[in-house]
Amino acid sequence: MNDQPTSTFTEDSTYTIKQAAGLSGLSEDTIRYYEKISLLPSPDRTGGGHRAYRQTNIEQMRLIVCLKKTGMPLEEMKPFLSAELENTESHPELYALMLEHRERILGQIESLQQVVSVIDQRLSAGVTMVPACSTNEEKSD
Amino acid sequence: MNDQPTSTFTEDSTYTIKQAAGLSGLSEDTIRYYEKISLLPSPDRTGGGHRAYRQTNIEQMRLIVCLKKTGMPLEEMKPFLSAELENTESHPELYALMLEHRERILGQIESLQQVVSVIDQRLSAGVTMVPACSTNEEKSD
């Protein structure tokens, strides 16, 4: 009901799992699940053992929601998130990974745009016509 | 190894399931599975009961591959494919569905573009910053 953080000082304010869920769009169970599979880091705990999330955690969750919409499997998201707080330049292998992901996503955008144009064609004429749709699956057996 | 259709005349040429798999990027098992769940229509059979696919079937498969890349669940694809050969104007409810899907896909494209810009920011500076990423999940409890 109230998604305001606990503290008034933005610096060290924390959120309960329920607030985090409300702010990210994930469910509480899902957040715990993501922690279990190490997609999200284990957050700090209160004296009683309750999870206390920070703003950066919320942002990570939002990034996950964002990537999920694009159909990316959770495993593939890990490098994105583990590098979240790091300087990219100090991780050359992650740099390459990012570039790779960037290309893949551009390909996905292209796929989607082609789907849109298929729809548009059907909407305007009821025509059957499927374009190549960037078939980057090359088979050779 | 040979993805050429059986007949020389393009009109009524057919493909084996293996050829269809090669041309579409799906596996043979997956094609049979899609038929079982009625995502793909039951194709004609040869005298001996082997599946014989036509060009339109191949195109349907390619459309599925295309939509799959965008993370669309198989159930949601059905209206797309069942209307494949029909005149859209005669199905007003499908028309609305198409428009709806179109909007959703445009939203996905936006999401993806934001992911690309997140990546670009990280590539250029190692900065942590996650944009809103079109949070169309409105929570109110």
Add this chain to the structure above:
DNA sequence: TCTTGACCTGGAGTTGACTCCAGGTTTTAT
């Protein structure tokens, strides 16, 4: 003809991504 590879069906098994308890502890509002 006959062997080999491709195909068939039906069903079991797998993986990813949750979702839902049960039974207990902590926090918060009155």
Add this chain to the structure above:
DNA sequence: ATAAAACCTGGAGTCAACTCCAGGTCAAGA
């Protein structure tokens, strides 16, 4: 102080989307 709400863990259950047999039939080349 105490009841209700929120949280905890561990584990079982679910659903989509495959994938992989087993045990048999069909097709094409030597």
